[in-house]
Amino acid sequence: MELSVVKNAKRNMFFGILNRFVALLCPFVTRTIIQYVLGEQYLGISSLFSSILSVLSLTELGFGSAIIYSMYKPVAEGNTRLVNALLNFYRKVYALIGCAILVIGLVLIPFLPHLITGDYPPDINLTVLYLVYLGNAAISYFMYAYMSSLIVVYQRDDISSRTNMFVTLLLAASQIFILVRFHNYLLFTLMMPIFTAANNIRIALVVKKMFPQYHCYGRIPREILHDMKKQIAGAFLSRVCGVTRNSFDSICTSAFLGLSMTAMYNNYYYIMSSVVGSLSIFLTSLTGGIGNHVVTKSREENFQEMKNLDFVYMWIAGWSAICILCLSQPFMRLWMGEKMQLPNSVVVLLCIYFYFLNVGNVRSIYSTTNGLWWHHRWRGIVEALVNIVLNILLAKYWGVHGIIMATILTIFFFSTLWSAQIVFEHYFGIQYMWSYFRYHAVYAVVTVVLAVMTWTVCSLLPDYGEIGNLILRATVCVALPNVFYVLLYHKLLVFKKMKDIILRK
Numbered sequence: 001m002e003l004s005v006v007k008n009a010k011r012n013m014f015f016g017i018l019n020r021f022v023a024l025l026c027p028f029v030t031r032t033i034i035q036y037v038l039g040e041q042y043l044g045i046s047s048l049f050s051s052i053l054s055v056l057s058l059t060e061l062g063f064g065s066a067i068i069y070s071m072y073k074p075v076a077e078g079n080t081r082l083v084n085a086l087l088n089f090y091r092k093v094y095a096l097i098g099c100a101i102l103v104i105g106l107v108l109i110p111f112l113p114h115l116i117t118g119d120y121p122p123d124i125n126l127t128v129l130y131l132v133y134l135g136n137a138a139i140s141y142f143m144y145a146y147m148s149s150l151i152v153v154y155q156r157d158d159i160s161s162r163t164n165m166f167v168t169l170l171l172a173a174s175q176i177f178i179l180v181r182f183h184n185y186l187l188f189t190l191m192m193p194i195f196t197a198a199n200n201i202r203i204a205l206v207v208k209k210m211f212p213q214y215h216c217y218g219r220i221p222r223e224i225l226h227d228m229k230k231q232i233a234g235a236f237l238s239r240v241c242g243v244t245r246n247s248f249d250s251i252c253t254s255a256f257l258g259l260s261m262t263a264m265y266n267n268y269y270y271i272m273s274s275v276v277g278s279l280s281i282f283l284t285s286l287t288g289g290i291g292n293h294v295v296t297k298s299r300e301e302n303f304q305e306m307k308n309l310d311f312v313y314m315w316i317a318g319w320s321a322i323c324i325l326c327l328s329q330p331f332m333r334l335w336m337g338e339k340m341q342l343p344n345s346v347v348v349l350l351c352i353y354f355y356f357l358n359v360g361n362v363r364s365i366y367s368t369t370n371g372l373w374w375h376h377r378w379r380g381i382v383e384a385l386v387n388i389v390l391n392i393l394l395a396k397y398w399g400v401h402g403i404i405m406a407t408i409l410t411i412f413f414f415s416t417l418w419s420a421q422i423v424f425e426h427y428f429g430i431q432y433m434w435s436y437f438r439y440h441a442v443y444a445v446v447t448v449v450l451a452v453m454t455w456t457v458c459s460l461l462p463d464y465g466e467i468g469n470l471i472l473r474a475t476v477c478v479a480l481p482n483v484f485y486v487l488l489y490h491k492l493l494v495f496k497k498m499k500d501i502i503l504r505k
Contacts (some may be wrong), residue, residue: 012157012285018352019161020281026172029501031270034188035263035336041121042185044259046251047266048115049133064184069371070228071153072291083214085218090146098141105134121185136193143197144204150211151203153291157284159210163202171195172479173248194227210406226503227396232373249391249403264340265400268347271328272354272370275320282313283361291369303428308501310362313484313492314440317358318447323350324411325451326458330470342400349404356411359440360419367423375422383414446488450481 023378034042067090073083102152112126122127151159178184220228249269254262286309293302328347367376387410394402424433457480458473489495 012155012161013281015158015161015165015464016281016285017278019165020278022165023166023277026168027270028274030172030175031267032335033176034185037179037183038083038185039121039157039338040263041259042124043263043266044254044261045120045126045129046125047262048254048259049130049308050250067228068149068152069291069369070347072295072369076151076292076295081218082220082224084215086218087146087149087214088216088218089220090149091216094141094146097281098138101138101141102134105130107183115251116259120339125186129189132186136189136196139193139196140200142199145200146216147204149435150207150214152448153285154287155287155289155292157287159206160203163199163206164261167195167199167202170198207388245292249407252391252395252403253400256401261400262411263360265346265403267332267336267340268342268350269330270349272324274356275324276357279313279317279320279358279361282316283289283365287365287369290365294366294369297438299428306362306366306428306496306500307436310439311443311489311492312498313362313500314358314443314447315489317355317361318450319477319481319485321351321447322421322454322481323474324354326455326473326477327470330466330473334466334470346400346404349408351403351413353404353408356408356416357442359416359444363420363423363436366427367419370423371426372423372426375426376419377421379414379418383410384416386410386414446485450484453484454480496503 014214031043034046067086070086071083073079074086091203102359109127109130112130148160151157171191174195178187251261253265289303292307293305297305306367313434325347328350329341329344367373390406390409391403394406396402398405420433420436424436425432454477457476461469461472461476464472
């Protein structure tokens with residue numbers, strides 16, 4: 001069975017954009033209210049506990065990714081019996097993972113005070129608050145989380161987008177009411193596990209109705225289970241990279257620089273991660289179809305497809321980096337006030353971080369859908385260790401600048417260079433690798449030139465007040481870089497090809 005990639009992608013992107021808008025707006029409103037009602041230390045605690053629980057999610061071991069990879073072929077071949085067995089195995093292991101998260105999380109409780117430098121709000125019981133976050137992290141594994149694998153394989157991410165959008169709105173409304181009416185942060189956090197459970201139950205009901213042929217039943221053949229163990233181990237090590245890259249930034253900031261700096265850094269990181277999340281709509285919408293194409297099309301066809309997708313994606317990512325560079329500071333002044341601003345040098349580093357974070361995103365889909373996790377195992381181990389060591393060392397000497405710089409270095413050398421070499425060696429063919437690096441080098445140079453140009457123009461604009469400056473800068477950021485992107489790229493074959501596809505579809 002070959003999925004209709006374009007049709008599914010359009011539907012997924014439409015609902016994905018709506019869901020992302022809600023997912024951006026609601027935390028933005030709640031963070032703003034927390035800042036003005038309770039103070040920045042509460043924002044710092046929220047960021048710290050979220051990061052700790054992200055580390056605990058490593059107990060998932062990348063198992064979900066390995067299961068989804070194992071489903072592509074039986075779904076394409078209509079092998080319902082094997083899909084049922086995979087779902088059954090998935091359910092059992094996820095229950096064990098939920099228990100592991102709870103146990104490990106409880107063991108960490110005595111160490112919580114050592115992860116905070118300086119004061120924290122006196123009315124907060126760290127242990128009780130942490131237990132709420134821990135329960136929210138674990139509850140999904142006990143309540144139908146395995147059902148979402150069918151959504152990804154069938155490229156029906158619109159199902160989860162619609163459900164998430166509705167639940168996020170209700171969660172935000174309840175939390176905002178609690179903050180404004182009671183000023184109670186513990187009650188605010190208690191809403192999270194309640195709505196997490198509601199979200200999982202709703203998605204499970206919809207999936208069961210859409211795919212009634214699938215049930216949790218049967219045993220996986222021994223040879224498939226043997227191969228899956230290697231995939232899970234490799235996926236785990238890949239997840240270690242992502243977790244140490246993002247979560248240890250907040251943990252190290254809190255441990256070395258305090259909760260207030262953690263809140264300031266995470267306000268900027270929230271802006272960057274919001275854009276990353278918006279771009280992920282593009283990738284998530286295509287994942288199921290790319291997985292299907294890996295099974296049904298040749299490597300040469302898939303490399304050309306990746307090249308086309310990279311062109312569109314890096315155009316959007318480069319333009320987004322320029323917008324972050326030019327708009328973050330006026331937006332932060334308007335949102336949180338001047339006292340919550342970090343230097344322009346931090347914004348520049350975050351833009352570099354953002355760009356390198358996106359360079360390999362399209363390529364990583366082909367790595368995931370080919371199940372290459374095991375081949376990434378040493379890269380994952382080395383990247384995680386180097387990132388942790390650099391975070392600690394550079395944070396002591398350069399503060400928040402050092403923490404961001406540590407992440408940039410590890411992303412470039414390990415996730416950009418080494419990871420690409422693995423994917424081309426084990427799937428596309430090493431002969432295509434230098435072509436891949438060449439066109440990415442061109443995209444990077446063009447983006448840097450346009451970023452300097454746009455920043456210079458924005459810095460020369462007259463002062464029209466906070467709102468006026470933001471609007472005027474945004475207008476420049478929308479128009480100037482994209483006009484020059486078109487002028488520089490319009491003669492490229494990939495530009496003409498993707499323009500025709502976009503206009504036609």
